[in-house]
Amino acid sequence: MNITPFVVTTMARRGLLTPGAPHRVGRQFTSLHRWGFGLAGELRQAAVRSPDRVAVVDETRSVTYAELLDRSSRLAVALPVGAGDRVGVLCRNSAAMLETLIAVTSLGADPVLINTGLSAAQLAVVGKDQELSLIVHDDEFAAIVGDLPGAIPASALAAMISAVPPQELAPPARTGRTIVLTSGTTGLPKGAQRPTPGGFGPLCSIIDRIPLRAGVRVLIAAPLFHTWGYAGMQIALALRATIVLRRKFEPAAALAAMREHRVSALIAVPVMLQSLLELGPQADRPALRIAAVSGSALPGGLATRFMDRFGDVLYNLYGSTEASWASIAAPADLRAAPDTAGRPPRGTVIAVLDADGAPVPTGETGQLFVGNEMLFEGYTNGSGKELRDGLLATGDLGHVDAAGRVYIDGRADDMIVSGGENVFPGEVEGLLADLPQVREVAVVGVPDDEYGQRLAAYVVLREAAVLDADAIRDHVRSNRARFCVPRDIVFLAALPRNATGKVLKRELRH
Template sequence: MARRGLLTPGAPHRVAQQFAELHRWGFGLAGELRQAAARSPGQVAVIDETRSLTYAELVDRSARLAVALPVVAGNRVGVLCRNSAVMVETLVAVTTVGADPVLINTGLSATQLAAVIDAQDLSVVVHDPEFSDVLGDFPGAIPSSALDAMISAVPSQDLSPPSRTGRTIVLTSGTTGMPKGAQRPTPGGFSPLCSIIDRIPLRAGVRMMIAAPLFHTWAYAGMQIALALRATIVLRRKFSPGGTLDAMRDSGATALIAVPVMLQSLMELPPEASLPALEIAAVSGSALPGGMATRFMDRYGDVLYNLYGSTEASWASIATPADLRAAPDTAGRPPHGTVIAVLAGDGEPVPAGETGRLFVGNEMLFEGYTNGSSRELHDGLLATGDLGHVDAGGRVFVDGREDDMIVSGGENVFPGEVEGLLADLPDVLEVAVIGVPDDEYGQRLAAYVVLRGTASLDADAIRDHVRSNRARFCVPRDIVFLQSLPRNATGKVLKRELPR
């Protein structure tokens, strides 16, 4: 904390008030916001495309909104908004009254949204007006355009902490079925923050562009970190590479919170559009494709940090620029307070370098799904659902999802390994590889390839490249060229929507 500027001297009365607010409210969103406002009330807290708010203004508006919203402690409140100051106000307001915010993916269909509202027992959904049609006639819908009037109708007031601590509920990605609600714990102290900023050198007061959608676990964590650091959060409703760079230049942001596909888009911009002031680019949510880590750092400098984690496990490991230079496909090392185990099917540890099931332990493991189910635990460690290995230097590598590995002619094949190989081809913009049924071999690989511009790479050249670098059973027999890969709102490829 000292190295990141959190313990620098300040006015004694402000420092005393800062720690008093943390003592009263705890380390949830409402408490982190109040401690920041107590220490730095005039600091700009959030900038979006329409306005900026100081920490004092954000506390005042979120407190008045907490009174105005028709919710009480224990209610579940859906938040269906794009990145904006309104969304931040709403999330803080909901937790201020002890209700549970449910972060809703903006890409859900009307059918999926109706199922989420029912499964999560939502009493209210605060939504951007553009989502009115997908909400239909849900009686608890409150358009975000109405919030200013609701806030103005309530006088400023100093609220007391609620009788219960709200639990943030993050929906799983739903790439393989209906999203489930994962209950996130509230931090119990400084340790979770220290685990992250020990590896990712975000400093107090940093200006941070959160490009990933705030309903995503990593972006939401970025917002929590920003409040703890008394940082300035920069937001745009929708991601575009050019718009993101413009917003960072205009705001003076030097840190970027993103998902890997966004880096891929930034790399497609011409070199003169690069952001020379970028000091930290921290990504999570999916694997970095191919040699993206090296290419990105060759262009922007050694500023890239890759966090491997999940909605259920929070973080598992963090790769620093030095890790990524040494091994571009690594997920890094577990930070302070985190344990990773690579286990065989019988629960016994496997030797370094051998692939097994990845299990994680830290103080921010999720508290279970809202439907009462959970993930497998082994000696207090949570199954990530991934297969991977740890090298002799302690670096973690994710080899693929447990349910993605295929058996072709008796050989185990990880589609991700072939994806990474093909992503390195200069003519390939993006690629996805999956297993499909095969009458002779049980399963075979199919590759879905998006080429750059006027590239003329053909299927035989792709097969020859794999054959030259991998075993025979890794060569995809099916090569399908697409204009783009189907992705959800956080950039994950929807493999179920790939044409068979």
């Protein structure tokens, strides 16, 4: 454990160094030393320090930290897997999913987080590619799981736990590695191997910028199979928080849960904020201190609208499954520049490079590279991503302003060349998203016989709003160069999205 002055100061500011019973504090640090900083270790340090605190509450039950440790330990004994095996987890947010993930990692096995939006065909490929020994799934996914070997429905877990006497496990010979599937917005998902934190540094990098405190009551609305939802769970266990979970995100139910459980922090993806705003100003506001989002860019104007309604509580983390985090925008950043991705937190480096790997001047667009101690360990198929001097390619194009704020200009593979001009669809998306009639919009490049490529805009209007294609083109023409004007305007009832809220642009190009 590399405990630096920054770590000590941050932990003290966030309430992690408050005095406690000496035997509990001693056992807390012993647990981390023996088990490490993965889920199994973070749960054990929380259970010895705050055994009676509610760890997780979902629609059906609440579980204390002592109970969560007991149940996950007994489930570990009941599961027919061992160290090094890979276990698929196909579940919605629930206490059972958390128990399963901790049980698997306690064995030194590798949990594979499976997107609940996968088809049966995709799941079959994932099962083969990831060499799954077992898959634990919610009952609703039985038809999708089909005859995959070793399938255990979540409804069977309680009986498996009850059949095993209380256990005190020893740390496994190997540390389990969580495998997160990439979002699969452009094809079949790949398995990205996530590292286990080596100490307090990664946690402190995040809570230094996002002021989550020990014992916080947090609603994790982002799916736990998503990198951000999973990270929120890791942070919550480290903070001995009370985690509130709902199987599916429904805005009215989410607000009710926040009020019922006195939630002060929300972990979500941007599309969820949009849904909360659409409940209208008459909806009772929870006493939120933090709304932390990640997973996709904030659409134009959303940050300002959300803070105007809920207060200056919004934090936006830019990162990826492979890079973990790259930058964090605090409320002050978002007030000053609502489209910024923020600034790199402590211990993170961002570089904006040209095609030859040389830094570009401030304000100019280039390829974004990031370095921190939580870069992924490669894909399970043996491939990786481009590295330059230890910095990982994010696949995004962006720039940094004179104040050090990062901006995402678009995906490198989304940029099109139209009539010899470089065009970034994301720039036009943000412009159109600011129109009051527009609920959501996606802009993509499509083939063009004359110019090579051109832009097409797919627009979803707000209820009862009126806006025609010519007005959209005129708005872009008035604010951007002529080659940015989308020739094709398609009005839709909704954009196609995956289970984490990302727009499936490949479906728009059909």
